[in-house]
Amino acid sequence: MNLSLYQRLALSLVLVFVLMLWVFYWWSSELHQRTTLEAEQRLHIDLAAHLVHDNPLLAQGVYDYQGLENLFHTLMVLGPSFEFYYLDPQGRILTYSAEPQKIRRQSVNLAPILQLIEHPDTVPVLGDDPRNPNGRKIFSAAAVKHADQLQGYLYMIIGGEAYDSVFAKVRDSHGLQTIALWASLALAFLLVVLLGLFRFITRPLLRLTRSMQAFRSNQRLPAADNWCATSHNEVHQLGCAFKQMTTQINSQFEQLQQLDQQRRTLLADLSHDLRTPLANLQGYIETLALNDQHLSSEERRRFVEISLKNARNLKRLIDQIFELAYLEGGQVTLNQEAFPLGELLYDVVAKFSLKxxxxxxKLEIVPGQCQYQVFADIAKLERVLTNLLENALRHTPKGGRVIIRMLLGKDSVRVEVEDTGVGIGRNELAYIFDARYRASNSREDKSLHAGLGLAISKKLMALLESDLRVKSELGKGTCFSFDLKQVF
Incomplete structure (x- = not known):
């Protein structure tokens, strides 16, 4: 049987409540009985001794058993809660005031009697009940002596059979039953209140459990699943944390789906880009292989140059694919060091001066002379500058300018690569760092471009703990910028 947390708590509460009620009832009954017995026995502990001392039949040692029986009968009429027995020194019952068929014992154990006489402070002491073969009751006892000779014992049962009968009737009376009923109702009401309190406490936990089950089933939380973020209830705080966690998981899952879709698109585009130089390369090589004897040296040399160009384009594209894969996989190590930024800029510009x-x-570095020391990875920074200059030259028409500008900040140096080219539309700026994205106004040249340069540059600058930013306006040019740590 599968029980919910509330059901298990409620069942446990009922069982514990019943057990505590039974223990309390047993303990209170035992305590009440013991204290009643002790009080009764202390109150009447000397009664037997007074009767022996004041009664002539017992004080003079004259054992008129018929007279004693009449005396006992008279005393029982005056005190119906007492039973009187006269015992010999061995504990045998010699006379009593009762109907013979009611006496179930012929003798009484003397050990409790001697204990009470010698140590009266040890009450309550229970002795044998002559009317019950297995019963024990409190009593008062005294030794009967004549001329210092022990003649027997006066044995008085306190709370005899008549007392028990009357007490049972009172206990079973309507008033006591009414009190017991009200006490039971009060306890039942308390139990219901506690169960309601448990329900109130566990309700948020049940909501949280259902939310987790719903999220496990369909990756979505219930629409009405609102938790109080400012509550001091730990379950509400846990619910808020779970809701935030699920929101983050859903967001990351959506990002993974988008990334997977982008990877699929990138793979399809790259497959197309790889197919073009491969097909050209294969075609020209087959032409050389089949028509080698019929080709002039000029044609053969032209076919070889075209094949080499396609092979270089293919290698360049594959290198960019591997580079982007390494960057996305976090498999790139940095070798950062302090170096003069101006020297690196002039080296990069020298590579593009002929082109x-x-x-x-016109290529320019502003300011022309600088002694700025920066801390970065030279190879990675050179790769970024190369990509930016290559893009700038590709999209800048004849007569235009490409300026590499350095701006000194508080503890950094900003590098800007600005051109006077065709520019990029405002609605396309957010996508130019995506792999394989090419702006609608891209200029074509004779070389193959995979559209990975800016994506690679963006990731490289992130590794260098910087951000590659862009500003552009159609027809006026584009400016890429990033910041580098300055070394003093």
Missing amino acids: ANDKGV
């Missing part, structure tokens, strides 16, 4: 002259584009 810039051929296109009629």
